[in-house]
Amino acid sequence: MSSLPVGFLSWQLAAIAASVVIPTLILLYLLKLRRRNLEISTTILWKKAVQDLHANAPLQKLRRNIMLLLQLLVLAALLFALAEPVLKSSSFQGQRHIILIDRSASMLSSDAAKQEDVVRLTQAKKEAIELVESLREPGLIARATNSVGDEAMIIAFDNTAEVRQGFTTNKQQLRDAINSITQSDTPTRLAEAMRLAAAQSPKLGGQTSDSQPAPAAGPPVTIHLFSDGRIPDADQARPNPKDSFVFYKVGSDKSPNLGIVNIRSQRAYDAPQKLSIFVGIESTDSIARTVEVELTIEGVVAAIKTITVPAATRPDAEATDQTGRLAGLVPATSGVVFNLEKEEAILAEVRLRPPPGSQGDLDCFATDNHAYISAPPARRLRVGLVSSGSLFLSSALSGLPLAELKIFTPAEYKAIVDKGQSPPVDVMILDGVLPPLSSNESTAGLPPGRFLIIGQVPVPKPSADSKPPITDKGKGGAAAIIDWQRSHPALRNITLDSVFISESRDVEVRSGSTASSIARTEKGPAIIELSSGATRALIIPFDVSATSWPLDVSFVVFLASAIDYLGGDTLPGQSQSTQMGAAISQILPAGASDIRLLPPPGVDEVPETALTPLPDGTVVFGPVRRAGVYRITWKGPTAPGDLQENGRSIRRIPVNLLDAQESDIAAVPQVALASRVVASSADGSFKGDRKLWQWLLAACGLLLLLEWYVYNRKVQI
Amino acid sequence: MLRTPSISRPQRLEDLLSTSLIARLDPLDLASRRVFFGKLKGERRSKKRGHSVEFADHRPYVSGDDLRHIDWNIFGRLDKLFLKLFLEEEDLSLHVVLDASASTDCGEPNKFFFMQRCAMALGYVGLVNLNRVAATVMGGTPYPAPEAPAGPAPADAGPIKTLRDLRGRRRVHDLARFLCSIAPGGTLSFRKAAERLALSRRGKGVMVIFSDFFFKDGYDDGLRLLSGHGYDLILIQVLSPQEVDPSITGDLRLKDVEDAETAEVTISAPLLKRYKANLAAYNQRLREFALRRDMAVLTVKSDSPVDVLVADQLRRVGVLK
Structure with a gap:
């Protein structure tokens, strides 16, 4: 047996009001009017009125009284409006709704709905607001008893997710949250949004991976997804089987697109x-x-x-779609x-x-x-080598395309440093020597500059309050490199598996300091990076000549990469481009101050931001959500490739979408989740509870007009 | 429709007939749609062949006829005796009847005052033309009210009061005094009054009844009693302008001035429309009733000029010529 589609939120209130008002109205009609006495020649002709007089029985008096009928109708309309009738929805389950709105790059496509030049995000927000409007609200009595209606939560997602509004019944807050969602140019990932939904709603018994246990299931939750359906990781979303999942497709599934999915610049070596x-x-x-x-x-x-x-x-052939989409x-x-x-x-x-x-x-x-x-x-870089005559180093360096290679003996180098000067090179390679102790002014134990130190560990100035970042504890015995940071610019494209060290050094790198280990033996750090203020150094504590490394091709590649890394902050000749959704991370020259990040022109939602550099001069901003050319400006020295304008240095960082999946913008009619396939809600219309009191009030107004007309028609003489 | 708040009632002829009205009435004379035989020779042609100079017809001589009326010219021409018949001129009886029930003491102008003036005008015409005139007032109270005895005056002062056998200009004042001696009031049973009137009737003639014909017991029986006895009945229904087009509003308790019956009404446009329809239907029924019995009906409003009524409308229905 199907229940009536109309329900009343405050029928008790209306019943109480009706029990008072309707009898009062009828009583008022039954009460006699105070009439004026007039003597007339005869009452014969007022026969009808005399009949009314004779027919003074209450029911007969009420009969055919159109004014009373109209007033009762008006009263009935008002009472029904007070009862807050709603047209019940059959599509919603439960009282909690999670609204996921896709704001990824493809939602900027201007093919939403049937109108041109309406971007998908705008359409999605419009439909989401319609959904919010259709949510059930508590009745007047329910409000007085602090009962709640439907709750909804707004989550905006691209490759990350953000809760714009937690669960609330306040439709204005929900509308504001939806309206505040801005476009991003990042790819689409649903996983984090689902995780966030699960975290915000303990009752949402979903999980996004096997590693996350599903929370205890509560009352059913309806998840509404407004998206074009281009979600690469949709198959990882696993909502609770008891929960409803509604997908509202936004955009056309016949939208072709041409797009740049990759860009790279390369200088010939x-x-x-x-x-x-x-x-x-x-x-x-x-x-x-x-x-x-x-x-x-x-x-x-x-x-x-x-x-x-x-x-x-x-x-x-089997994948051919009948619709040709x-x-x-x-x-x-x-x-x-x-x-x-x-x-x-x-x-x-x-x-x-x-x-x-x-x-x-x-x-x-x-x-x-x-x-x-x-x-x-x-x-091209200028490189200085301080060595007692390492054949491996000099041979390897001589094969690199350097602007200049200056070779110093330790004595020459000491003499230059003692004069308070520094050699005119970009990168100094110290083979078995360290800068003189007298210049140990920094806590790193090295003067400002870029160093590749081989076979030595710099000894920093003793400090009373902290331990030195690197501590040489003496010989470490034979070892092999077992792990290294393959993404480090100096260690890219090389393998160190075959490097055997006959006499390693036992070095301790204090965690949280300016030093970090980028390659490790089974006994400890093998290659250490030290970044402190204007000083940056790659430190190889062991003697390279006592290893098999110089005989390996990776040694030459490492030297070249390390020199480029130290000398140019990045590898020369390779393009600089930041992927959308990642963070902008740049190493600025030593001495940079008043660092500010300027958003791309026309991107208003990203404010101008002041950045604070890390100890090694790295500034980080992000993740970036809009494509364009970001600019970092600072006061201080410029690095190669940076611009100089109005006394400030400027570095430009291009940020591009470059995502083939996101560039495939054709909306899909269904979303394949891990546990089910959800087809798009066919018509996009929302079957939420529709309140009917406005119609009743309108009917009330019409009845009042009619009553006014009838009254005037009766009274007009 | 409403009771006239205060009225100065007429007391003598001048209050009823103005000089200008008398001047307009002088050329008029009574007429009748029927021809009646009068008792005295008057100024009226009668069907009765008589001795006047108005030739009517010839008839063959029979034995015993007055030889003075033989038309000798015809005898000379045809050698047969024919009598010349002449129309006899005789007087006409006019009976003016006034309804003096309380319902006639309403309206603005007062309906009874209007009836008094009309009756006086008709009576004047009748008297100056040497007709026999009688006047009857149905219901009403003496005016001015007799001082003794103390206590409230009886509501019904008798069905009718009649003044008979007036003839000649000299009796005009008598008629005026009689008409002024009655004030409307009380209830009236029209049937009883008509019965008395029919019983006390003498001769035949023209009877003009002034009334609003708003009788609770109906007018049918009364008129039926009066008709069919040789009277040429003229009904003049006098209504006040307020009865024809009421201008009252609001929630009212209407009280009948005659029997104090009340009707609680809320005046509205449909109600007024219905009232007017009722009035029209009432008048139409009276007219149809009268026409079926060879009576003439005239409905006049109490604000109509008396001279227009007498000189035009009554001439049109054949009461005056």
């Missing part, structure tokens, strides 16, 4: 002035597309290339290489444009139609 910029382009269009790729360097168009990106293909297509890839002769640092922008003569925009998703890349200057 042997000829650094030759700069190549590689651009990877993907197309999800079912037809081949011709597109112009425009390269702009420092705002000036440098090159335009026209390419044809092939049509996206279907993976196989693009969701099942495999994107076609293409690429462009721009070869330039540029020695100086550049900031380049690559932009996709429709070919001349074509109408309209390239596609409805503009974020991936352009990308920025910065390339450092083609600079």
Whole structure:
């Protein structure tokens, strides 16, 4: 037996009011009016009135009294409105709702709904507000007894998730929270949003991975997902089977897109002035597309290339969709290489444009139609080597493309330092020697500069309040390198498995200090990085000549990488580009102060931010959520590739989307979760409880108008 | 419709007939839709063949006829005896009846005062033309009220009061005094009054009844008693303008001036519409009732000019010529 679709939130209140008001109204009608006495010639002609007089019985008097009928109708409408009738929803379960709103880059596509130029996020917010409006509210009596209606929570997510509003019944707060959600240019990840939902709602018995036990299940929760469905990790979301999961598809599933999914600049190793910029382009269009790729360097168009990106293909015949939608297509890839002769640092922008003569925009998703890349200057380093005559070092260094290699004996080096000078080199390699003790002014035990120290451990100035970051405890015996930071710029692309150390050093690195171990033997640190103020050093405590390392190719690669790392903060010739959603991390020159980060032009939601450098000069900002060129400005010395403007140094950091999955913007009609496949809510209309009191009040107004008309018609003479 | 708050009642002829009205009445004479035989020779042609100079017809001579009326010219021409018949001129009996029930003491102008003036005007015309005039007042109270005895005056001072056999201009004042001696009041049973009137009737003639015909016991029986006895009945229904188009509003307790019956009404547009429909239907029924019995009906408002009523409307229905 199906229940009535109409319910009353405050029927008790209406019943009480009705029991008082309706009898009162009828009683008022039954009471005799105070009438004026008039003597007239005859009452014969007032026969009807006399009949009314004779028919004075209460029920007969009330009969056919249209004014009373209308007033009773008005009263009934008011009482029904007071009872707060609602049209009950059959689609909602429970009283708790979690509203997930996708704000990832693809939600910026302007193909939402049936209107043009409406971006998906705007449409998603609009639909979410409609959903909030349809949530059930407590009745007047329920409010007085502190009962609650439907609760909802707002979570905005891209590759991270953020609770914009915790569970509340306050619709205004929910609306404000939804309206405050801003677009980001980051990829989509649902996992964190689901974790956040589970954390915010202990009753949500979902889990996102096997490692997280599901909390105890409570009353059913309805999870509403407003998204285009392009969620790579949707299959990791595992909501409680008892909970409802509703997916509201936003955007068209027939939106093709061309986008830059990769960009990289590379200087030729042997000829650094030759700069190549590689651009990877993907197309999800079912037809081949011709597109112009425009390269702009420092705002000036440098090159335009026209390419044809092939049509996206279907993976196989079985995967063919009857509707021919693009969701099942495999994107076609293409690429462009721009070869330039540029020695100086550049900031380049690559932009996709429709070919001349074509109408309209390239596609409805503009974020991936352009990308920025910065390339450092083609600079060679000056290296100084202080050695007693290491054949391995001198041989390896002589093969590197350095601007200059100066070789000092320990005595020469000591003499220069004693004069209070420093050798005119970018990186100093100290083979078995340390700077004289007299210059140990810093706690690191090294003077300002960039050092690669081999076979020695610097001894810092003793300090009463803290232990030195590095402590040499003497010989450590034979050892092998078992672990190293493969992502460290100095250790990239090398393997140290085969390095055997016949006599290692027992070195202790104090955790939390300016020193950190980037490679380890089974006995302790093997390679240590020391960053302190203006000093940066890579320290190899053991004697390299007593190891098998110099005979390994990784030694030369390490030397080259370490010199580049120490000398240029990054490897010269490799592009600098920050992935969307990651943090901007830059090492600024020593002495930088008043560091500020400026957002890309036109991005208002990111404020200008003051940054504080870490002890090694690193500044971190992020994660960044909007694409564009961020600028870090500071007072102080500039590094190679930085600009100088108005007495401030400027470094430009391009941030791009570069995400092939996000560039595939065709909305999908269903989301495959770990435990179920959720199809899009067909019509996008919300079946929440609809309050009817406004209609009753409108009916009340109409009845009052009618009563006014009837009254005037009766009284008008 | 409402009782007239205070009225100065007429006391003599001048209060009823103005000089200008008398001047307009002088050329008029009574007429009747029927021809009646009078008792005295008057100024009226009668169907009765008589001795006047108005030739009517010839008839063959029969034995015993007055030889003075033989038309000798015809005898000379046809050699047969024919008598010349002449229309006899005789007087006409006019009976003016006034309803003096309390319902006629209402309206603005007062309905009874209007009836008094009309009756006086008709009576004047009748008297100056040497007709026999009688006047009857149904109901009403003596005016001015007799001082003795103390206590409230009886509501019903008798069904009718009649003044008979007036003839000639000299009796105009008598008629005026009679009409002024009655004030309306009390209830009236029209049937009883008509019964008395029918019983006391002498001869035939024209009877003009002034009333509003708002009788609780109905007018049918009374009129039925009066009709069919050789009277040419003229009903003049006098209504006040307020009865025709009421201007009262609000929640009212209406009280009948005759029997104090009350009706509680809330005046509204539909109610007034219904009232007017009722009045129209009431008047229409009276008219139909009268027409079926060869009576003439005239409905006049009490604010109508008396001279217009007498000189125009009564002439139109054939009461005056």
